[in-house]
Amino acid sequence: MAKDYDVVILGGGTGGYVAAIRASQLGLKTAIVEKNKMGGTCLHAGCIPTKALLRSAEVYVQSKKALDFGVEVNDVKIDFERVQQRKSSVVDKLYKGVQHLMKKGKIDVYDGFGRILGPSIFSPMPGTISVEMNDGTENEMLVPQNVIVATGSRPRTLDGLKVDGKKVFTSDEFLTIEKLPKSAIIIGGGVIGVEWASMLTDFDVEVTIIELGDRLLPTEDAAISAEMLKSLKKRGVNVHFNVTLDPSAIDTKENVSLQVNDETISAEALLLSVGRVANTANIGLENTEIELNNGYISVNEHFQTKERHIYAIGDVIGGMQLAHVASHEGIRAVEHIAGQNSIPLHYANIARGVYSNPEVASVGLTEEQAKNNGYKVVTTTFPFKAIGKAIVYGETAGFVKVVADESSNDVVGVHLIGPHATDLISEAALGLFLNASPWEVGQMVHLHPSLSEIIGEAALAIEGKAIHF
Numbered sequence: 001m002a003k004d005y006d007v008v009i010l011g012g013g014t015g016g017y018v019a020a021i022r023a024s025q026l027g028l029k030t031a032i033v034e035k036n037k038m039g040g041t042c043l044h045a046g047c048i049p050t051k052a053l054l055r056s057a058e059v060y061v062q063s064k065k066a067l068d069f070g071v072e073v074n075d076v077k078i079d080f081e082r083v084q085q086r087k088s089s090v091v092d093k094l095y096k097g098v099q100h101l102m103k104k105g106k107i108d109v110y111d112g113f114g115r116i117l118g119p120s121i122f123s124p125m126p127g128t129i130s131v132e133m134n135d136g137t138e139n140e141m142l143v144p145q146n147v148i149v150a151t152g153s154r155p156r157t158l159d160g161l162k163v164d165g166k167k168v169f170t171s172d173e174f175l176t177i178e179k180l181p182k183s184a185i186i187i188g189g190g191v192i193g194v195e196w197a198s199m200l201t202d203f204d205v206e207v208t209i210i211e212l213g214d215r216l217l218p219t220e221d222a223a224i225s226a227e228m229l230k231s232l233k234k235r236g237v238n239v240h241f242n243v244t245l246d247p248s249a250i251d252t253k254e255n256v257s258l259q260v261n262d263e264t265i266s267a268e269a270l271l272l273s274v275g276r277v278a279n280t281a282n283i284g285l286e287n288t289e290i291e292l293n294n295g296y297i298s299v300n301e302h303f304q305t306k307e308r309h310i311y312a313i314g315d316v317i318g319g320m321q322l323a324h325v326a327s328h329e330g331i332r333a334v335e336h337i338a339g340q341n342s343i344p345l346h347y348a349n350i351a352r353g354v355y356s357n358p359e360v361a362s363v364g365l366t367e368e369q370a371k372n373n374g375y376k377v378v379t380t381t382f383p384f385k386a387i388g389k390a391i392v393y394g395e396t397a398g399f400v401k402v403v404a405d406e407s408s409n410d411v412v413g414v415h416l417i418g419p420h421a422t423d424l425i426s427e428a429a430l431g432l433f434l435n436a437s438p439w440e441v442g443q444m445v446h447l448h449p450s451l452s453e454i455i456g457e458a459a460l461a462i463e464g465k466a467i468h469f
């Protein structure tokens with residue numbers, strides 16, 4: 001029997017489940033269809049499990065440095081089975097939380113694979129969702145007024161190189177390894193590649209990064225890329241730039257080995273971190289007028305596809321493929337469905353993070369982007385080594401770099417590398433969101449001692465008035 005809804009969401013990842021909660025808050029009769037586990041990539045194969053593993057690596061590194069703080073810790077070792085157990089228990093706790101929120105919001109959750117049907121006996125418009133149920137029961141037929149496609153993305157692989165989960169991995173398989181390899185080659189020096197490289201080297205794995213371009217973290221400011229390279233190299237990571245690989249020439253018979261220029265590089269494991277692909281296959285897009293652009297679903301500023309009652313959000317529309325972006329796109333889409341006038345999303349004000357050691361976080365334009373956008377660029381940097389709390393912590397590497405427009409004195413980008421950067425960036429993002437001037441941020445009194453003083457000092461530094469450097 002067909003069931004009517006105000007909104008049906010296809011995909012229960014961060015974008016989808018947050019959209020469902022907002023829809024229920026707005027009194028919309030809501031269903032969500034999820035083929036795997038509610039919480040999606042971020043909760044089960046992305047943000048949360050990787051950060052739990054990174055935290056274990058951090059504790060290991062800190063424990064080895066304990067004597068610097070006058071604490072004697074003997075025989076520091078990694079018990080990787082327990083590392084993985086802790087990661088799983090963090091994920092489970094949050095998974096239960098998401099399931100509870102679905103119940104609390106009286107959101108109907110369908111465990112199965114959803115497809116969009118064309119005009120049918122149920123509706124003259126495309127958008128009826130047929131759900132192939134995981135438990136093998138008869139397909140459910142959901143008839144919504146509106147649909148939100150939030151089917152996310154999956155790891156990109158390379159033609160000619162088989163991912164076997166034994167020697168060749170994407171981050172999906174690598175997250176569940178039972179034993180750390182002695183050595184690993186990481187193909188791709190973007191966010192995911194750098195996070196894994198940082199974690200693995202901190203876990204004493206010998207790491208080599210192979211990067212097609214000429215720097216790590218290519219979407220970040222060049223100064224941040226250089227600092228990250230310095231830190232990884234100092235910790236023993238080998239990095240090769242400008243490498244053109246023939247994936248089919250990678251030998252996986254014994255160890256994994258590949259040729260970079262005249263050098264043969266071998267390792268026990270190879271991790272592919274070469275980007276993501278949108279999940280648009282088999283979801284019935286051919287039954288609609290929905291258009292794709294470069295493999296991603298095209299939407300307008302309200303996240304409507306060409307079929308105005310079918311919205312799309314999150315990784316499946318491309319752009320900033322981040323969990324907090326997906327969830328806010330979901331909220332905006334639902335508010336538009338409910339006829340509310342919400343503030344449009346300004347991507348230039350949304351922060352992004354790399355949870356490596358050291359952490360990276362940024363918001364707005366890099367120096368290069370600002371120049372390309374025609375700004376009269378002025379930059380200033382302020383180091384963590386001049387911040388009292390960083391010295392107290394023993395974490396003085398890194399800096400903040402502020403990119404401003406000299407003509408208007410507006411800040412157009414803030415880039416941090418150093419301790420707790422992913423927490424500190426929110427103040428800069430708030431400043432950009434509220435269009436605060438550097439003077440206003442500099443006038444705000446920051447707690448002392450705190451790492452956040454670096455933001456206040458950087459704001460003062462733009463006018464040459466920094467106090468501690």
Ligand code: FAD
Pocket residue numbers: 010011012013014015016033034035036037038039040041042043045046047048050112113114115150151152153171192279282283313314315316321322323324325326355
């Ligand atoms: P997803 O989370 O991918 O969810 C889509 C869901 O749809 C999935 O659960 C899938 O099973 C389901 N689905 C797909 N097709 C169907 C169908 N036909 N029927 C039913 N269900 C379907 N972002 C951050 O902001 N911070 C981080 O620290 C971070 N770390 C990351 C680390 C890694 C290793 C990876 C891979 C990603 C990371 N990300 C991070 C990115 C983040 O995970 C994604 O941006 C986010 O999950 C996107 O949410 P989404 O809802 O669009 O898609």
